[in-house]
Amino acid sequence: MKIQINHIGKMEGHSDFIAEILRGDVRSAKLMTTEGARLIEGILIGRRYIEAPIITARICGICPVVHKISSIKAIENAFAIKPSLQAVKLRKLLLSAQIIHSHALHLFFLSLPDFFDITNDLKFVKEHQKETHCAIAVREWALKIIKVIGGRAVHPIACEVGGFKVLPDKDELKNLVNQYENILRNALCLINLVIKIKLPKFRRPTTYMALSGKDEYGYYSGELKILNADGSIKIIKAENFTKNIKEIEEPYRAAKSAKLDGKPFMVGALARININHGQLNHLAKGILKGWKWKFPQCNPFYNIWAQAVEIVHFVEESKKLLDDLAKNLKEETSQGEKLKLISDANPRGRDTFGADAVEAPRGTLYHAYGINKDGLIKECQIITPTVSFLKNLEEDIAAYIPELSRLSDEKRSRKIRALIRAYDPCISCATH
Amino acid sequence: MIKKKKVKKPTIAIIGLTSCEGCQFVMLDQGKKFLELLGRFEVQEFRLIEDEPMLEEKYDLCLIEGNPVTKDNIKLLKAMRERSKLLVVVGNCAALGGVWEIKNYQLRQKTIKYVYKIKMKVANPDIKEVDNFVHVDYVIPGCPITGNEFLEIIYQLLRGRRPRIAQSPVCNECRTNGYECLLQKGEICLGPITLGGCHAVCLKSKQACWGCRGLFEGAQIENLMSYLLDNFTRGEIYRVMEIFGARDSILRQLEKTKKSK
Numbered sequence: 001m002k003i004q005i006n007h008i009g010k011m012e013g014h015s016d017f018i019a020e021i022l023r024g025d026v027r028s029a030k031l032m033t034t035e036g037a038r039l040i041e042g043i044l045i046g047r048r049y050i051e052a053p054i055i056t057a058r059i060c061g062i063c064p065v066v067h068k069i070s071s072i073k074a075i076e077n078a079f080a081i082k083p084s085l086q087a088v089k090l091r092k093l094l095l096s097a098q099i100i101h102s103h104a105l106h107l108f109f110l111s112l113p114d115f116f117d118i119t120n121d122l123k124f125v126k127e128h129q130k131e132t133h134c135a136i137a138v139r140e141w142a143l144k145i146i147k148v149i150g151g152r153a154v155h156p157i158a159c160e161v162g163g164f165k166v167l168p169d170k171d172e173l174k175n176l177v178n179q180y181e182n183i184l185r186n187a188l189c190l191i192n193l194v195i196k197i198k199l200p201k202f203r204r205p206t207t208y209m210a211l212s213g214k215d216e217y218g219y220y221s222g223e224l225k226i227l228n229a230d231g232s233i234k235i236i237k238a239e240n241f242t243k244n245i246k247e248i249e250e251p252y253r254a255a256k257s258a259k260l261d262g263k264p265f266m267v268g269a270l271a272r273i274n275i276n277h278g279q280l281n282h283l284a285k286g287i288l289k290g291w292k293w294k295f296p297q298c299n300p301f302y303n304i305w306a307q308a309v310e311i312v313h314f315v316e317e318s319k320k321l322l323d324d325l326a327k328n329l330k331e332e333t334s335q336g337e338k339l340k341l342i343s344d345a346n347p348r349g350r351d352t353f354g355a356d357a358v359e360a361p362r363g364t365l366y367h368a369y370g371i372n373k374d375g376l377i378k379e380c381q382i383i384t385p386t387v388s389f390l391k392n393l394e395e396d397i398a399a400y401i402p403e404l405s406r407l408s409d410e411k412r413s414r415k416i417r418a419l420i421r422a423y424d425p426c427i428s429c430a431t432h
Numbered sequence: 433m434i435k436k437k438k439v440k441k442p443t444i445a446i447i448g449l450t451s452c453e454g455c456q457f458v459m460l461d462q463g464k465k466f467l468e469l470l471g472r473f474e475v476q477e478f479r480l481i482e483d484e485p486m487l488e489e490k491y492d493l494c495l496i497e498g499n500p501v502t503k504d505n506i507k508l509l510k511a512m513r514e515r516s517k518l519l520v521v522v523g524n525c526a527a528l529g530g531v532w533e534i535k536n537y538q539l540r541q542k543t544i545k546y547v548y549k550i551k552m553k554v555a556n557p558d559i560k561e562v563d564n565f566v567h568v569d570y571v572i573p574g575c576p577i578t579g580n581e582f583l584e585i586i587y588q589l590l591r592g593r594r595p596r597i598a599q600s601p602v603c604n605e606c607r608t609n610g611y612e613c614l615l616q617k618g619e620i621c622l623g624p625i626t627l628g629g630c631h632a633v634c635l636k637s638k639q640a641c642w643g644c645r646g647l648f649e650g651a652q653i654e655n656l657m658s659y660l661l662d663n664f665t666r667g668e669i670y671r672v673m674e675i676f677g678a679r680d681s682i683l684r685q686l687e688k689t690k691k692s693k
Contacts, residue, residue, distance in 0.1 A: 009479045012453060036450030036501030037554045038532040042543035047534070051675060058531045061454025061576065105460070110480075122475060125467065136463045143461055151637035153461055154454045154576045158637040165638040249550045428452055 003401070005413050007034075008420060010110045010121070012062055013427025017416060019401060029398040031390060031420065033255040035431040041380040048344055049075055049371050050161065056367065056382065057155050059432040062105065064155045065098035065146060066360040067367070067382075069220075074367040075161045077239070078354025079347050081335050086325075087163040090149055092220045093321040094156065095358065096314040099219070101142035102361035103269070103307040103314075106424045108135035108190065111304050114418035115197040131193045134186035138311065141176065141183045145318060148172045162336025173326040180319045184283075187315050191287060194308040199301040200415070204399050205229040206392055207263055208271035208296060211238070211359050217279040217313060218272070219359040225275050226260065227296060238357040241366045247383060248391075255430035257390040258383060264391035267363025268424065269306035270297060281320075284313035300396050301422045307361075344375040353379065360385050362424050386430035393423050442492035442590065444470075445477035447512055449505040449562075451498030451530065454576040455523035456480050462579050469583060472590055491516040493589060499525040499532065500565055502555045513566035518589065522582070524575035524644045526562045529677030531575070533559040537674055559677070570595065575644035575676055578630050597629050599649045602641050606632035614640045620664060620672045625651035625682070644676035653686045 005017040019029040040059055044052055053071040057064035069091050076083065083091075108131065113124040125132045143153040149168045150156020158165050211218035212225035212235075224241065226234040236244050247256045259265070273280075274296040277288060288309050297306075346352060355368035363385030370379030400419055404412045448456055459466050460480070476491060494516035500506045513519055521527050529536075535543050536558050544556045562568060570589070572582055581597070588595035602623040606613070609632055615621040622643035623635065634641055647653070660669050673679035 007479070014448075014479075034502070034504060036499070036505060037544075037547070037556070038450065038501070038530075039535060039543050039547050039556070040532075042546040043532065043534040043538065045543070045546055046538070048671070055531050055534075055675070058452050058454070058575070061452040061457045064452070064454065109460075122467075122470065139461070140463055151639075152576075152633055154458050157634050157639045166636070249548055249552070251550060251552055254552065254554045 003412070003416070005417060008417055011421055011425055011427065012060065012429070013425075013431065015425075015427050017397070017420065019397065021401065024402065024405070026398040026401050029394045029401065030252065031394060031425070033253045033427050033431050035254065035427050037254040037431055040432045041382055044377045044380045047377050049346075049369065049375050049377055050344070052369060052377060052380070053159070053161065059382070059384070060426055060429045061154055062102050062426065063098060063360050063362070063429065065094050065150070066358055066365050068156065068159055069095060070356055070358045070360075070365050070367040071369075072159060072161050073356035073358065074354045074369050075371065076354065077356055078352045078369055078371050079161070080352075081162060081347065083163045083335055084332055086330065086332060087334070088220070089321055089325055090164060090168070091159065093318060093325065094146055094149055094159070095219055096318045096321065097142040097145035099359075099361045100311055100314045100318070101139045101146075103311050104135050104139045104142070104190070106361070107194065107304055107307050107311070108132070111418075111421045111424065112193070112197065114414070114421060115199065117414075119414075128193070131189060134189040137186045138183055138190065138315070141179055142318075145176055145322075148176065160334060160336045162338070163332075163334030165334060165336075167329060167331065168325075170326060170329055173322055173329065177319070177322045177326050180315075180322070184312070184315055187312050191308050191312065194305055195291075199299065199305075201299070202301065202400055202403060203298040204300070204396055205296070205298045206395070207260060207265040208274045209260060209265050209267050209364060209388075210272040210275045211357060211364060212276055213279070217276050217281070217317075221358075224357065224364065226265075227275050238366075239355045241355065241357055241383070242368070242381065245366075245383065245388065247387065255390065255427065256387050258388045259391060264395050265388065266300070266392045267385050267388045268303060269310050269361075270300065270303040271363060272359065273297070273306040273309065280309070281313045281316035283316055284309050287312060300393075301419065303422050303424065307424070346371050346373050346375050349373055351378070362386060362426055362429070363388055382432060384426065384429040384432065386425045386427065389423060390425070390430065393420065393425065441472065441474045443476045443490070444473040445491045445494045445512060445516065446475075446480075447477065447494065447496050447508065448479060449496065449498030449509065449526070450501040451523070451525040453480070453497065455497045458576045458579050459582060462583060465583060469586060489515065492518065493586075494519045495522050496520070496526050496562055497522045499530050499559060500562060501532070501557065501559070506565060509562065509565055518569045519566065520570040520572060520585075520589070521562045521568050522572045523577050524573065524676055527571045527573050528644070528646050528681065529559045529561050531675060531677070533677035534674050535559060537679070561677075573597075573627060573645035574630055578633075581629050597627065600628045601648055601651065602626045602628045602630060602632050602635070602645070604628055605630070606635045609636065611635040612638065614638065615659075618663065620660060620669055622656070622672065622678070624656045625653050642672055642675045643678035643682070646678055647682060647685055651685070653682060654689065657686070
């Protein structure tokens with residue numbers, strides 16, 4: 001028997017799903033990406049390093065901020081330059097806002113309607129007007145943060161290697177602070193909708209990975225913490241990412257996939273919550289406590305609950321950063337300007353290599369560049385969260401299909417699509 | 433064009449080919465305004481918000497985002513053209529090829545081999561703009577598109593008007609807003625020849641214009657080229673033009689003007 005789902009909608013990018021089942025055994029479950037390959041890593045070879053953050057942002061229209069920041073950090077590592085503390089705070093604020101707006105979109109518009117058995121968002125929006133208003137308000141606040149700091153919401157402009165080309169307006173930061181109470185209320189309203197949905201009782205223990213910070217819920221920097229299915233923990237340095245995580249090429253799809261020490265693994269909101277839940281901000285922590293989860297939470301559908309609690313966490317995080325910056329923002333020159341990096345050459349005067357990882361909405365994102373002495377890129381590797389969790393998603397579907405054997409084809413297809421969407425895959429990112 | 437009947441709203445299809453889908457997110461990011469706009473249409477095909485679209489035979493308006501990279505992309509594009517009264521391309525990938533067009537200036541086979549070590553059945557054509565495949569009625573330019581400009585153009589189409597973006601350079605908006613001139617500062621900036629309407633958003637962030645919106649009618653390319661050639665090599669200038677796929681159209685236009693003289 002074959003299960004085939006063509007053109008899975010309501011997610012970033014294009015893909016089909018095919019499973020082969022022989023006498024009740026799932027022989028294979030494959031997510032076939034149908035997105036055209038853009039060969040981003042290839043086209044960057046020979047280009048000037050300053051183009052990398054701008055071009056790699058175009059990998060994804062929903063998470064351009066993380067590609068930009070990850071790319072900038074990797075290049076800064078190659079050049080051994082450190083941005084100012086203020087620049088780091090601004091980047092963290094951009095990242096927080098990025099996670100909020102991506103989650104709010106995915107959760108509310110792409111994934112939640114599945115659990116209300118609605119395939120068309122416009123219908124879902126009509127039936128949940130209050131919550132639609134909340135989701136849009138939260139998104140708009142986060143998009144505004146990116147616009148104020150980055151100059152534009154989709155494909156922000158102001159951040160560069162070394163810091164920021166221009167700094168945000170203090171009054172605009174203050175305006176954003178003033179909206180906090182209202183935005184928090186809207187975020188909590190979304191939580192109330194999310195906890196009403198009944199998720200399938202499916203669980204499959206697996207390996208989780210996320211950035212882990214010393215004294216914060218990891219997202220901008222830190223070490224990679226790996227939580228294995230047997231409860232053991234392994235820590236690796238972000239720059240050693242590719243020593244442990246290997247990309248796999250398969251002839252049947254343009255997107256690559258990856259394994260961690262030879263095994264499928266999960267990244268994203270659920271992985272972060274499983275690993276770093278003790279470091280959540282106050283309100284988010286309280287909400288999670290109320291759910292009485294046993295960690296690790298091994299039901300992948302709960303990824304959307306994890307996203308909901310992360311929305312609250314990052315709204316709180318943004319408030320902290322906004323308060324600080326609205327008060328203390330100082331005029332400063334970007335390291336990029338100071339080192340006269342505009343002249344294009346590698347400031348270390350020789351060939352260097354730099355890598356870095358940040359937490360994207362969908363999980364750990366890795367960028368690495370080799371840059372020659374003239375400032376031209378000679379090596380580039382980008383491993384996106386969807387590439388990382390693709391194998392794990394396929395294994396989850398394979399384990400889930402037998403539980404759906406009594407359903408009609410139509411209902412089974414919907415359940416599979418709901419699981420795929422709960423992962424929040426970004427096929428554009430995966431097929432970069 | 434779009435006839436307003438009392439009972440039936442005009443039908444719209446929003447199609448994404450190969451791209452980052454950022455322009456579709458600019459649409460979604462208009463929030464309530466976008467939902468209001470969609471309310472004026474019968475939305476028949478919009479993958480980003482719909483899982484089981486009901487395919488119509490004919491569309492009044494079709495928006496094409498992204499670049500036709502795969503065979504399926506090209507097939508879909510041609511089918512949508514046949515079924516649509518009006519076809520509007522949205523964003524830099526569809527209009528000018530997108531950042532992936534850089535590949536056209538490299539050895540394609542080498543570029544793909546860098547990404548895939550094993551033999552893949554991955555489409556690797558020269559990147560071509562949508563108007564190489566089908567007739568295009570209107571272009572909404574930019575990487576990404578500008579939200580208010582998008583809404584304005586679609587509302588005009590809805591009212592049966594023929595929208596036209598004012599043909600003036602990014603430079604005008606940059607100057608009006610009082611931003612620092614990066615060309616005078618010594619950077620390669622394509623603002624003098626690039627179609628305005630973006631509010632010079634990059635210049636606001638001290639990022640030189642790299643021409644993502646394409647040429648405006650009457651752009652003085654020769655003037656800019658001779659100015660830039662005083663300080664940069666031709667190669668350096670072309671490299672900047674390549675980033676948003678504008679190099680081919682700029683040089684073609686430059687040839688044309690030279691011939692007509």
